Amino acid sequence: MAVRAGASKRDPRIFLAGYGLQASTIGANRAGRSVAWQVLAPLEARLV
Numbered sequence: 001m002a003v004r005a006g007a008s009k010r011d012p013r014i015f016l017a018g019y020g021l022q023a024s025t026i027g028a029n030r031a032g033r034s035v036a037w038q039v040l041a042p043l044e045a046r047l048v
Helices: 027-048
Strands: none
Touching: none
């Protein structure tokens, strides 16, 4: 599966934290934080 910044290139609604280059413990932790912000941003925009 092709991934860019933790999101699937085919379906950007799907996030894969810790996949591919982010598969290490440290990488997965950073990826999880990044993905969380990417998921929350559009949700917060809907609240405004």
